[in-house]
Amino acid sequence: MNNNTIDNDKSDHSVHITSYSEHFGTWISLILLTSLTVFISVYGADLNTLTVATALFIASVKALVVAYYFMHLKYDPKLYRIMILVVMALFTVFLIMLTLDYLTR
Amino acid sequence: MEHTFVLPNSGHNYDAKASKMGMWLFLYTELLLFGGLFMVYMVYRSMHPEAFLIASLNLNVWMGTINTVVLLTSSMTIAMSITALQLGNSKLSLRLLFLTIVASVIFMVIKYFEWGAKIEHGLWPGMEHFLSLSYGEKLYFYLYFFMTGLHALHIIVGAIFIIVVMNKIKNNKVNKDKYQLLENSGLYWHLVDLIWIYLFPLFYLIH
Numbered sequence: 001m002n003n004n005t006i007d008n009d010k011s012d013h014s015v016h017i018t019s020y021s022e023h024f025g026t027w028i029s030l031i032l033l034t035s036l037t038v039f040i041s042v043y044g045a046d047l048n049t050l051t052v053a054t055a056l057f058i059a060s061v062k063a064l065v066v067a068y069y070f071m072h073l074k075y076d077p078k079l080y081r082i083m084i085l086v087v088m089a090l091f092t093v094f095l096i097m098l099t100l101d102y103l104t105r
Numbered sequence: 106m107e108h109t110f111v112l113p114n115s116g117h118n119y120d121a122k123a124s125k126m127g128m129w130l131f132l133y134t135e136l137l138l139f140g141g142l143f144m145v146y147m148v149y150r151s152m153h154p155e156a157f158l159i160a161s162l163n164l165n166v167w168m169g170t171i172n173t174v175v176l177l178t179s180s181m182t183i184a185m186s187i188t189a190l191q192l193g194n195s196k197l198s199l200r201l202l203f204l205t206i207v208a209s210v211i212f213m214v215i216k217y218f219e220w221g222a223k224i225e226h227g228l229w230p231g232m233e234h235f236l237s238l239s240y241g242e243k244l245y246f247y248l249y250f251f252m253t254g255l256h257a258l259h260i261i262v263g264a265i266f267i268i269v270v271m272n273k274i275k276n277n278k279v280n281k282d283k284y285q286l287l288e289n290s291g292l293y294w295h296l297v298d299l300i301w302i303y304l305f306p307l308f309y310l311i312h
Contacts, residue, residue: 017191027181038170041310055306062302070184071295087133091140098144
C-alpha cells in the first residue's frame with residue numbers, strides 16, 4: 001500500500017511533452033525578433049528615443065516567448081503565471097517608488 | 106495494537122512538483138536581483154543620457170548579436186533535450202545537453218575577447234583611459250562590467266549544473282520517469298537567456 005502511494009508520486013510530472021518542431025518554431029521567432037531589434041538599432045539610429053522604447057518592447061516580447069514556450073509556462077498550472085505577475089507587480093512598485101524618489105529630490 | 110506509521114514523504118522520495126516550485130521561487134529572486142540592477146541603470150542613464158550613448162559606442166554590436174544567437178540556440182537545445190528524455194531517448198538528450206555546454210563555452214570565449222578588448226583600451230575601472238572619462242561614462246562601464254560579469258557568472262553556474270545533470274542521466278538517476286532535475290537546469294538556463302535578452306539592447310543597441 002505504502003509503496004504504491006510513493007510510486008505514484010514519481011509520475012506527478014506535468015504530462016505535456018513539447019514537440020521538437022514547437023521548440024524549433026520558438027527559436028525561429030526569437031531569431032527573427034533579434035534580427036528586427038538589431039536592424040532597427042543599426043539602421044534606424046536617427047529615430048533616437050523611439051528606438052529605446054522599441055528595443056525594450058521587442059525584448060519584452062522575446063522574454064515572454066522564452067517564458068511561455070521554452071520555460072513551459074503555457075502548459076504549467078495557472079499558479080506559476082500568477083506568481084510571475086506578483087513578481088512583476090512587486091518590481092513595478094519598486095520602480096514607481098524609485099521614480100517618485102528621484103522626481104521629488 | 107501495532108501501528109506502522111510511515112511519514113508520507115519520508116525516505117527516498119521524489120516530488121517533482123515541489124522541486125519545480127522551489128526552482129521557480131529561486132528564479133523569482135534572481136529576477137528581482139537583476140531587476141534592481143536594471144533600476145540602477147535606469148536612474149544613471151536618465152541622469153547621464155549623452156555619456157551613456159557615447160560609452161555604448163565602445164561596444165561591438167555584432168559580438169553582442171552573435172552571443173544573443175548562441176544563447177537562444179542553447180536555450181532551444183536544452184528545451185529539446187527535455188523532450189528527448191521525456192520520450193525516453195536519453196542518448197539524444199545527452200547529445201543536446203552537450204551542444205548546450207558547447208554554446209556556453211562559445212559564449213564565454215566571445216565574452217573573453219570582448220572584455221579583453223575593453224581592458225586593452227584601458228576601460229577597466231581604475232585604468233588610465235577609464236580615469237580620463239566623464240562621470241557618466243564611468244558609471245556606464247561600472248554597470249557594464251558588473252552586470253555582464255554577474256550574467257557570465259550565471260552562465261558558468263548554469264553550465265556546471267547541466268554537467269551535473271548529464272552525469273546523473275548517464276547513471277540513470279535522472280531518467281524518463283524522474284526528469285525534474287533536468288527541467289530545473291533547463292529553467293535556470295532559460296532565465297540566464299532571459300536576462301541576456303534585456304542586457305543586450307540596454308548595453309549594445311541603445312544609441
